[in-house]
Amino acid sequence: MIKHRDIKSKMIKAKVLFKHPIVARHVPKTVWYNSQNLKRMLDGYGSIYVKANKGWQGNWVIRIKKLSTYEYELADNEVAKLIHPADLETELEAMMDKKTYIIQQGIDLATYKGCPFDIRMVMQKPYDTWELTLTAAKVASREDAVVTNVSKGAKDYPLNDIILEYDQKQDPMATLKELINLSHQISGILGSSLPFRIIGLDMALDKEGKVWFIEANTRPQCARCILVNDKSSVDKFENAQNIIKRER
Ligand SMILES: Nc1ncnc2c1ncn2[C@@H]1O[C@H](COP(=O)(O)OP(=O)(O)O)[C@@H](O)[C@H]1O
Ligand SMILES: [Mg+2]
Known part of the structure; x- marks a missing residue:
């Protein structure tokens, strides 16, 4: 198994995704x-x-x-x-x-009670396939916020609550399917050209309901995100972390 490495450059990861004809449509220029x-x-x-x-x-x-x-x-x-x-x-x-x-x-982010939000999808590869473990919606604390990072005052919510209730809500099941599908495609593409085994994806919905990729974190902070996930997802996350850490 390859060793996971932290790669900070947002451009390196965006460039890999731009090569894929379908996924590229979900990556902002x-x-x-x-x-x-x-x-x-x-x-x-x-x-x-x-x-x-x-x-x-x-x-x-x-x-x-x-x-x-x-x-x-x-x-x-x-x-x-x-x-x-x-x-x-x-x-x-x-x-x-x-x-x-x-x-x-710029993506015109969808809002929840007037405040913009984006979505964290944690993908891990304990063995040779990717799995989705933790999810969360990160809702900014202000309507005019420029960023939706938890470190800048945004709050984590269970993803299902926000998908069911956000201001521009469309078909929640279709949105969820698209988010999961795209996250799997993105981790597959990134993981086949870069040394990754855990990726915290920042995904977003725009006001029309289109799903976008914002960035891929290769050292995601998951402490707060864990709190809005069910026990089986948290167990899955921790098991995968243990396997990945053991092989470092
Ligand atoms: N292209 C964009 N369109 C809309 N919002 C964006 C865009 N890029 C960044 N943001 C907002 O800024 C936040 C931080 O940007 P990000 O690229 O994730 O950098 P960081 O590494 O600082 O988290 C995102 O979570 C999102 O709320
Ligand atoms: Mg980010």
Whole structure:
């Protein structure tokens, strides 16, 4: 069995997924940050995310929303400001750190009681096949939140509760099927070209109900997520962890 390795680069994982014709449709367009790409991405999408390629826990994530030809909203999880498009690069770069950034198509996240949420799907490969173990919906604590990380105030909920009750709810069973199916395809693709045996997928639903991949964490924090799962899922997670750890 291969040894699990932590690979932080979001771009490496997105690029592998873009090669798959079906899965690629569920991955937001992702390019390296530079002036030209910034302009192109803003021409193509109503909102974009500029985030550190090797960031974690919702740090270094900035959202740009086009409000009109004359006004953009620039926001991270702490501050939001309205700016003129001509000032974008200067204002944006003042918020950025000395890190390598990517630009990603913004997904208009579905909401629960007005607050955006995304979904954690923990996939593990104790032997030679992937299994889904823990799941959770991470609901931001504010309507205007830019990130839905638990470390930034979002709360974990049982996935079924949110799928049954979120504001734009469609067919819950179809949504769940699509989420599980896509998570299996993603872990299969990533696991066949990269040394992974545990992946915490950040998946999302947009307001139309489409399922999206946001990122794959290869060192997922599961302490709080465990609390919203049934005992058999937690047992499955812990058994898989024990097998994977033993082989490290
Ligand atoms: N392209 C995007 N569209 C919509 N929301 C996003 C996008 N990228 C990131 N986010 C929001 O920001 C959060 C953090 O981004 P993520 O890529 O998961 O980085 P981190 O490694 O910091 O968790 C996500 O959980 C999601 O709430
Ligand atoms: Mg994340």
